[in-house]
Every structure is written in structure tokens, then in C-alpha cells.
Amino acid sequence: MKAWTGPEVPTLPGAAGRLLVHDTALESLVPVEPDAGEARLYVCGITPYDATHLGHANTYVAFDLLQRVLLDCGSRVTFTQNVTDVDDPLLERADATGVDWRELAADQVQLFRDDMTALRVIPPQHYIGAVESIPSVVELIESLKHTGAVYQVDDPEYPDWYFEVRRAPGFGRLSGLAGDDAVEVFGERGGDPDRAGKRDVLDCLVWRLERPGEPAWDSPLGRGRPGWHIECTAIALQYLGVHFDVQGGGSDLVFPHHEMCAAEGAVATRQPFAKAYVHAGMVGLHGEKMSKSKGNLVLVSRLRASGGDPMAIRLALLAHHYRSDWEWTVVDLPRAQERLDAWRAGVARTVAPAAQPLVAAVREVLRTDLDAPAALGLIDAWAAQPGDDPDAGAQVGRAVDALLGVLL
Secondary structure (H helix, E strand, C coil), X not given: CCCCCCCCCCCCCCCCCCEEEEECCCCEEEEECCECCEEEEEECCCCCCCCCEHHHHHHHHHHHHHHHHHHHCCCEEEEEEEECCCCHHHHHHHHHHCCCHHHHHHHHHHHHHHHHHHCCCCCCCEEEECCCCHHHHHHHHHHHHHHCCEEECCCCCCCCEEEXXXXXXXXXXXXXXXXXXXXXXXXXXXXXXXXXXCCCCCCEEEEEECCCCCCCECCCCCCEEECHHHHHHHHHHHHHCCCEEEEEEEHHHHHHHHHHHHHHHHHHHCCXXXXXXXXXXXXXXXXXXXXXXXXXXXXXXXXXHCCCCHHHHHHHHHCCCCCCCEECCCCHHHHHHXXXXXXXXXXXXXXXXXXXXXXXXXXXXXXXXXXXXXXHHHHHHHHHCCCCECCHHHHHHHHHHHHHCCCC
């Protein structure tokens, strides 16, 4: 699957350093220490309907920031992202709207590409749809069969294939959920704890056998389609290999999605799936999490169509720490536009304060768990101060572009 057009990312002098990020599993800051200078990053992509709302954008701008800081630290980045272009929620939306599921997915993926291009998000080198990943999914399930960790439920009509989560050492360590709490969240986020015939209520679907009217593909497992978690596990292992550096996404993916991916990957490879699990916070509207199921969405495309500057939208997102939960309000975009105007005026001055101390300070806060709000405050102060350096404006403009992805 084609990704989107990537921005040119300037290279700044004096690069090299180390990024610390918050690992959800350890609940502490950990260094990202790439093997042989190559940082391997997997960020879960969209299920293509209602794209791109600000919750999506918040997540992908956060991990774009992570990419930019890694690049500035001197690492190469191999970035992989999936698109869940066949799954129950997409099929349900297609059925409700009377649109073919393939057409709905294609239209929404293109809208997502347009929004990511406008927001200057660095694209993945590997942008992989669930449908095109089916061969690698089947291969992974077949390998899990040899471990005894997948089985078919005792259902004469639909003996679907499931992954036995208790085969994974340390299952539950990532989320910290157990017992009734885990079962409740599992049911709320796409799981089927009440499915008869499972060995454990938390066992997750890896291959759904064909139902009437649903898309399906031939395989040694029977004609069907992949489950959500196994899709990401297979794509990550195929394109990044074992024990890659970061698996990321919104905090609503911690359980069950990332917990299941980690478990499947660990059982399949007998190695840890990812070195660190990094999660972005949720964006709310009118007191509730912004989500497709609630229908309380603010779409990037609509903000752009109404005249919103994509760089102001990006700044509105960066004004909140990536791990924080926050609520979008009508003042966010005007405030971000004011900031953007002040920055543009600052870099356009004939003379300005020296750039080097600012760039060093911005690097320091970004390399400590991607503290974008602190970085924005530093640039605000610089833009408001008088100076006497004729080259500073251009230098700061390049730094803001390279580190924050904001084109002034």
C-alpha cells in the first residue's frame, strides 16, 4: 500500500544524543538505544472510517515527533504502520452506509494520506494493509500452531482459530490488568469474552472463518480473514524483526491490542516483542473521549476546509504533552494560530536573539520524553525577545521545522 508524500526534514548541526521515552510496561523513562544506529518503530494505524479525527492526528503527530527527535539524535529510522482495511467495525460501517467496504476503506485511507501530508507527518517506509498482510498472518499462525498456542474452538458451524494468551510468559505485564478488570476492558475493546469453547475468556481471535456476506480468503486454516491483533504482530515481525525498538499508538491500545501483540510475538519468536511500549493520550470533546463509536469527532479535513492552517493544527496538538489526556475546545485553534503568527514574525525579523542556545534547550526538553509544551514555551520566549543576530531567524526556522515539524 502506498503511503503519503513525505516532507523534507532539515539536518541540524551538532546532532547526536539520546532519547528517553516513557515505557508503559515499566512505568518509567527508558532510553531508545537502536541496534547499529537503526531505530525500528511500529505505530498502529487506522481502521479506515471517520478519518482523520483529532484523536488520530494527536497520536500520529506524537510519533512523528518521536521520529524527528530520533533523527536529530543521529539514528536512522525504519517506520512501519498498518491499515486495518478489513475488520468488523469497517464492515459494519460499510453496511450501515450502503458503501462497498473496499471503496470505503480506499476513500478513507486517501483522506488520511492527505491529512498526514498537510500536517507534515513523516510517512512510514512500510505502509501495510491487513488484506495484503494475509500471507504473513497465515504463516505466523501456522508457526504458532507448532507451539500449541493456537487452537480451534469447539463450534461445529464456525470453529475459529484462537491464541491461548496464557502461553505467553508475563501476560498482563504491559497493561497491569488482570481478573474482572481485564475481562471488562477486553469486551469493551473488540474482544469476545463470552465466546463458548475458548480455553480462557481472554484468548483472542486470530483467524475468523467465513460467514455469509463477509469477505474471506483461502488459506490452510480454512477460508476466512485475520483477527486484529495477529495482523499487527505479523506485519511488525515481517518488516522490523524481533525485539524492535518501539511499539506505539494511542493509550486505548494498551489492552487488549498491544498486550495481545506482545504475547503473540513472544510466543512465536521466544524473544520479547518490542523493547519499549509508548502511548499517546486521548483527546476529548464535551467531556468524553473523542471516538468513532461516540460520534463526537473533530476532523482534520474539516478544520482544513474551513481555513485552518495545518501548521496551526499541528501546534494545537503539540501544545499538550503527548502522554496527557486533554479536551479540544473552540479556542485551541485560534490560540495556535496566534502562536504560529508570532513565530513567523520572529523568524522574519532582520535581527533576532542567537539561535544556538534556543536549539540546545529545545533539544534537551524534547529528548526527555518528548516535552513539546516546554519546547513551545522556549520558542515563544525567543520570539518575544529583541536580538542582534542577522542569521538567527533562518536558523530557528530550520530547527522548528526539523524538530517540531512546523514550517514557518
